[in-house]
Amino acid sequence: MAFDPLSGQFDFNDWDKQQVLQAMCTFMPSQNVLHLPSQLGPYECDGLSAYRKVPKMVVLPETIEQCQQVVRYCQQHSIPLIARGAGTGLAGGVLPVEQAIVLSLAKFNQITRIDPLQRIAIVQPGVRNLAISEAAAQYGLYYAPDPSSQIACSIGGNVAENSGGVHSLKYGLTVNNVLGLKIINSDGELLDIGGGECMDSPGYDLLALMHGSEGLLGIIVEVTLRLIPKPPSAQVILAAFNEIVDAGKAVRDIISGGIIPAGLEMMDKLAIQAAEDFVHAGYPLAQALLLCELDGTQSDIDQQMEKVKQILNDCNAHDIRLSKDDQQRALFWAGRKAAFPAVGRISPDYYCMDGTIPRQALPEVLGQISQFSEHYGLAVANVFHAGDGNLHPLILYDANKPGDLQKAENFGGDILRLCVDMGGTITGEHGVGVEKLDQMCHQFQTAELRQFHQIKAQLDHTGILNPGKAIPSLHRCAELGAMHVHNGQLPHPEIPRF
Amino acid sequence: MSVSPMSNDNTIPIREQVEQALADNTPLSIHGSRSHDFMLADYALPNSIDMTTHHGIIDYQPSELNIKARAGTRVADIQQLLAEQHQRLPTDFMRCAPTSTLGGSVSIGHTGSARPFQGAIRDHILGAGLINGAAEVLKCGGQVMKNVAGYDVSRLLTGTRGTLGPILDVTLKVLPIAESQHTLMFESDENQAIQAMNQLAGQSLPLSACIYLDQQLYIRLEGTESVVNWARQQLGGEILHQASQFWDSIQQQTHAFFQSSHPLWRVIVPATSNRLELENHHHSLIDWCGGLRWVYASEITQSDFIHISNLGGFIENYRAARATHPAELMSSLQKQMHRRIKTAFDPQHIFNPALSSFE
Numbered sequence: 028m029a030f031d032p033l034s035g036q037f038d039f040n041d042w043d044k045q046q047v048l049q050a051m052c053t054f055m056p057s058q059n060v061l062h063l064p065s066q067l068g069p070y071e072c073d074g075l076s077a078y079r080k081v082p083k084m085v086v087l088p089e090t091i092e093q094c095q096q097v098v099r100y101c102q103q104h105s106i107p108l109i110a111r112g113a114g115t116g117l118a119g120g121v122l123p124v125e126q127a128i129v130l131s132l133a134k135f136n137q138i139t140r141i142d143p144l145q146r147i148a149i150v151q152p153g154v155r156n157l158a159i160s161e162a163a164a165q166y167g168l169y170y171a172p173d174p175s176s177q178i179a180c181s182i183g184g185n186v187a188e189n190s191g192g193v194h195s196l197k198y199g200l201t202v203n204n205v206l207g208l209k210i211i212n213s214d215g216e217l218l219d220i221g222g223g224e225c226m227d228s229p230g231y232d233l234l235a236l237m238h239g240s241e242g243l244l245g246i247i248v249e250v251t252l253r254l255i256p257k258p259p260s261a262q263v264i265l266a267a268f269n270e271i272v273d274a275g276k277a278v279r280d281i282i283s284g285g286i287i288p289a290g291l292e293m294m295d296k297l298a299i300q301a302a303e304d305f306v307h308a309g310y311p312l313a314q315a316l317l318l319c320e321l322d323g324t325q326s327d328i329d330q331q332m333e334k335v336k337q338i339l340n341d342c343n344a345h346d347i348r349l350s351k352d353d354q355q356r357a358l359f360w361a362g363r364k365a366a367f368p369a370v371g372r373i374s375p376d377y378y379c380m381d382g383t384i385p386r387q388a389l390p391e392v393l394g395q396i397s398q399f400s401e402h403y404g405l406a407v408a409n410v411f412h413a414g415d416g417n418l419h420p421l422i423l424y425d426a427n428k429p430g431d432l433q434k435a436e437n438f439g440g441d442i443l444r445l446c447v448d449m450g451g452t453i454t455g456e457h458g459v460g461v462e463k464l465d466q467m468c469h470q471f472q473t474a475e476l477r478q479f480h481q482i483k484a485q486l487d488h489t490g491i492l493n494p495g496k497a498i499p500s501l502h503r504c505a506e507l508g509a510m511h512v513h514n515g516q517l518p519h520p521e522i523p524r525f
Numbered sequence: 526m527s528v529s530p531m532s533n534d535n536t537i538p539i540r541e542q543v544e545q546a547l548a549d550n551t552p553l554s555i556h557g558s559r560s561h562d563f564m565l566a567d568y569a570l571p572n573s574i575d576m577t578t579h580h581g582i583i584d585y586q587p588s589e590l591n592i593k594a595r596a597g598t599r600v601a602d603i604q605q606l607l608a609e610q611h612q613r614l615p616t617d618f619m620r621c622a623p624t625s626t627l628g629g630s631v632s633i634g635h636t637g638s639a640r641p642f643q644g645a646i647r648d649h650i651l652g653a654g655l656i657n658g659a660a661e662v663l664k665c666g667g668q669v670m671k672n673v674a675g676y677d678v679s680r681l682l683t684g685t686r687g688t689l690g691p692i693l694d695v696t697l698k699v700l701p702i703a704e705s706q707h708t709l710m711f712e713s714d715e716n717q718a719i720q721a722m723n724q725l726a727g728q729s730l731p732l733s734a735c736i737y738l739d740q741q742l743y744i745r746l747e748g749t750e751s752v753v754n755w756a757r758q759q760l761g762g763e764i765l766h767q768a769s770q771f772w773d774s775i776q777q778q779t780h781a782f783f784q785s786s787h788p789l790w791r792v793i794v795p796a797t798s799n800r801l802e803l804e805n806h807h808h809s810l811i812d813w814c815g816g817l818r819w820v821y822a823s824e825i826t827q828s829d830f831i832h833i834s835n836l837g838g839f840i841e842n843y844r845a846a847r848a849t850h851p852a853e854l855m856s857s858l859q860k861q862m863h864r865r866i867k868t869a870f871d872p873q874h875i876f877n878p879a880l881s882s883f884e
Contacts, residue, residue: 144723145797168727189673200671202680203648218858224795224837226640226816229854230863230883231689232647235680239673256729283588285611285701324729327752383669385589415670455671463674470674474661478870479676485865498675 036502037494039107039126044083047106047128051086054096059134061085070111070129074176075119075462077378077432082109082123089134091209091217091248097130098246098491099215107494110242112153112184115176117379118460120188120241124495132183135248138162146254147206147224152183152247156190159252168254171198174456175364183247189239191456193290193363196414197322200456202238204253210237210245213487223251236482241458242493244486258322261289263359264335266344267313271295274315275389277342278413281319282386284338286331290320291414295393298366298408298421305369308362311346317413318363320356366410367421374406374423378435382446383417383455395445396420403438405431417455418446444469459497467497468504476501532581532595536654536662539691542574543660546875554877555687557597557629560622564633564848565686568880574691576628583694584668587612591651591668593696596628603627612699615649616640617734617776628692634684637776638734638745641726641796641814643700646683653679654693658871668696681866684851688881689870705753706733708771709762711742715800715811718742722814723797730756736775737811738782745772775812782810785821788845792818794838803829819843852883860884 031037044062051060061067062084072079088094101108107127114121123129135151138159142148143166148159156177160169173192174180180190185201186208198204207223221234228234237244268274274293281291294302294316303310310316319335321328332349339347350356362369370377384392393409400407406423420442424435443453443466453459453466467476479498483490546553554570557577562569580597587610594603600620607613617637618630631653636645652666655678666672666679682692713721721742722735731748743765746753757764765771774780783789785808792801796815804826810819822829825840833840841849852860863883867874874881 142797143727144720145795146723146727166727167729189677191671195671199644199648202677203644212858212862216858218856218862222793225793225839226645226796226813227636227793229684229839229841229851230859231685231866232634232681232683233859233862233866235647235677235683236866239677244676256727259729279588282590285704287700323731323748324752324755326755327731327749330749330751383671385586385669387586387588412671417671450667451669452667452672452674454674455669456673458673459675467674472664474657474659475663475665475675475678478657478661478663478678481869481872482676482678482866485869486862 036500037107037490039105039494041126042104042106047084047104050100051084051097054100055086055088055093059087059089061087070114070123070131073114073116073119073121075117075122075460077426078119078122078461080123082127082129085129085131087131087134091211094130094211094246094248095215095217097128098211098213101128101491102213102215102489105489105491107491109493110183110187110246112181112187113155113179115180116184116188116460117381117457118454118462120458120460120493120496122461130246132181132248135183139249141166141254143168145224148252148254150182150250150252152186152250153181156180156182156185163254164257167257169257170204170252171255172201172204175367182250182252186238186247186250187240187242188458189456191412191415191417193292193412195456196291196412197287197289198255202235205234205238205250206253207251208234208237208247209249210247212245213489213492217248221251239458241460241497243483243497244492246492258289260325260328261320261322261356262328262332263318263320263350263356264332264339265310265348265359266317266319266339267311267346268315268317268342268344269313270343271315271393272390273343274317277317277339277344278389279386280338280342281335282414284334286321286334288319288414289322290318291412292318292363293409293411293413294363294366295409297406298370298410299362301369301373301408302362302366305372306361306365308358310362313346317344318359363410366408370408370421370423375425375427376423378422378424378439380418380420380422380439380442381454381457382443382451383415384446384449384451386413386416388449388451389413389416392418392445392449396442399438399441403434405434405438412455415455416451440466461496464499464503465507467499468507473501473504476504532583533578534581534595535579536693539574539579539693540656540660540662543656543691543875546572547658547660547873550873550875552878553875555691557626557632558599558622558624560625560629561633563844565880567848568877570877576691577624577626579693580626582606589668590670590699591696592699593652593668593694594627595694596626596692598627600625600627600630607699608702611702613702615698615700616643616646617772618646620777627695631683631695632686632692638736638772638812641735641816642733647680649698650679650683650695651698652696653682655682655690656693657690658873658875662693666696670698686877686880688867688877690876703747703749705750706745706747706768707753707757708765708768709744709746709757709760710765711744711762712740713737713742714740719797719799719811719815726814730759734772735814743771782808782819786845787821788823789843790820790822790825790840791843792820792833792838792840794818794833794836798836798838802832850880855883
């Protein structure tokens with residue numbers, strides 16, 4: 028069997044490249060079928076470049092019919108198929124697996140229609156996130172979710188990962204801003220999911236199920252998005268703290284004070300220094316920096332900003348600055364938005380984590396992370412979507428140093444298990460991919476994992492769609508459990524081990 | 526916040542009831558307060574689980590902006606608890622009876638007037654507990670705002686009407702109560718009103734609802750004192766007094782409009798669709814900025830169905846006569862996908878097989 032629906036394990040047979048190549052070239056122009064080593068390199072990984080595998084073949088269909096033909100062929104011949112957007116994902120969600128064909132949606136790059144009165148956009152999945160807001164700007168509208176990779180990431184990938192961004196606290200994740208999808212299922216059939224141009228659809232919420240399903244349940248070929256009016260003004264307040272705990276309290280007090288900022292971000296000392304050295308945003312030296320953006324009409328912002336200032340003062344902020352104009356606002360954000368590349372300058376490699384915790388657990392979690400850092404002998408810079416509890420610790424390591432990558436991964440694994448133990452989750456917005464399969468075993472019990480596999484088995488009974496990602500096999504969790512016996516309690520004890 | 530003294534955890538007996546039904550191969554229906562019996566009574570089964578006995582707040586942390594409650598908890602009780610902390614439900618819940626429950630609201634999935642501006646109920650679900658058709662207790666999602674681990678089963682449960690299993694608990698995002706709320710009224714004809722609602726929704730205004738009823742367009746503003754005052758000056762119109770009672774009467778369907786004994790239809794269309802020309806149409810209320818039309822019509826003809834379907838929408842019989850089965854509104858591929866999901870959760874088809882046949 029190529030795919031075991033109960034365990035989620037798969038084993039696909041090898042296939043004859045010439046034969047498959049010939050078939051693919053009957054579906055689409057031959058230049059859209061890549062098979063030479065020199066062509067395949069760019070598809071060996073996504074943003075998680077620590078894992079690489081050159082695929083055997085990449086196809087770039089241009090029409091929905093061509094996609095359907097590829098899917099039908101792959102199902103008939105039990106060939107795994109990996110749908111790929113812009114390849115900016117950070118969890119290895121499009122890492123090629125043995126015998127897989129990569130189906131790139133790069134040629135689906137058209138905005139089909141924008142309806143300003145109805146405030147929707149219908150787009151192909153390969154359209155870049157930022158391009159949608161740029162096209163909608165002439166109507167005073169924009170698409171709200173703004174992952175940091177928005178200049179490059181594609182909307183199909185955003186749906187597959189349910190991407191968030193700096194403004195998701197107020198405006199929601201991708202799932203909250205998509206009205207409908209057209210997908211191709213594993214049988215190669217095209218179907219509509221969600222309400223399309225309507226705000227409701229009959230039956231189960233399949234639209235939610237597709238979000239974050241990482242290409243395991245279908246291939247997205249069209250997305251209908253909700254657009255919202257661009258706020259007339261926005262202003263950022265920046266506050267520096269000598270104690271991280273105080274910054275954490277300020278976050279809590281702003282939210283419980285009835286204010287929902289458009290963005291509420293935190294950086295720790297190492298991240299501040301790295302960002303300052305890189306973009307010279309004029310950040311003050313501090314143990315923690317908070318950036319709080321409010322948007323709306325100016326009078327609205329003024330009224331709420333007074334409250335925010337008071338809270339920041341009460342929480343011992345020692346340097347508070349309010350952006351005077353859009354240029355200064357952009358400068359305040361520049362450091363935060365460049366935090367990842369800035370950290371990349373001070374370390375040969377870094378490993379970016381993505382746990383989410385209840386906001387109140389922030390001081391404790393940061394304390395623990397700093398202990399882990401000492402234990403592993405690896406520095407960590409913390410960048411944090413503080414408003415919605417989404418942590419991005421960046422673990423600094425050197426891949427050329429033997430054992431460093433393994434240490435970084437173990438350190439990351441400890442952070443994610445800590446997030447789960449604090450009532451949070453192993454991934455807030457980057458997805459599971461191949462990266463967090465082991466931590467999924469910590470977050471979910473056997474019953475939930477089995478339920479996930481049953482959904483997959485029903486919607487993709489031959490298991491060809493992106494196998495081995497997002498949901499760990501039950502055997503993997505059992506084996507992992509055997510390695511991490513805690514207080515004599517074996518995780519997933521009901522699964523046979525051999 | 527501590528657990529409410531009025532709480533009752535019935536997980537074990539509910540699970541035993543499911544196990545028994547599986548052993549006997551006897552189908553089960555699941556019900557809350559029965560506030561939607563007008564839609565679902567046809568599908569009620571003699572063997573049923575009463576979820577109203579499984580109730581109480583499990584966790585509420587105002588500073589975390591979320592609340593976790595058992596499915597049988599009354600929506601009204603949750604609203605009251607939130608109001609004590611100056612917080613509210615994240616969007617308008619349709620609440621057809623004072624006894625309406627949280628689990629029932631999620632499994633019906635009908636959102637009230639704030640839908641276009643504050644999202645649907647499903648948008649604010651962070652996690653849920655479920656007993657599936659293998660009598661296993663599943664914990665889906667969590668209590669944090671962002672969570673993309675595993676498939677989004679908790680949101681999938683919206684609109685399932687108990688057919689994937691009893692929902693045990695739901696964690697919802699909550700929001701602060703806005704400082705100020707005002708409702709403005711404008712006299713208008715129907716097509717002008719639809720146009721105006723959508724034009725306003727495309728501007729940066731603190732709108733939280735737009736409805737049209739009896740030649741009047743009602744615009745609800747919600748936000749800080751300053752922004753609501755600014756918007757009032759921008760828009761003009763007449764102030765509606767006792768506005769919160771008015772909006773409650775829409776969400777709770779106690780308004781005079783909902784009291785007629787004629788067949789009431791729930792019509793979902795693209796928001797900018799003009800006045801619906803239905804053959805036997807005699808009175809309607811437009812909600813969701815035009816996206817939802819409540820229509821009284823003695824009968825919906827084949828050409829009406831085609832008209833709505835050509836617009837990209839659908840129409841379901843809401844009250845009186847036979848309720849519309851969701852499968853009647855789906856394409857054959859959509860039905861197939863529903864059947865597959867149903868089988869994934871409930872392979873023995875023990876949970877209300879008639880309501881989830883999708884044939």
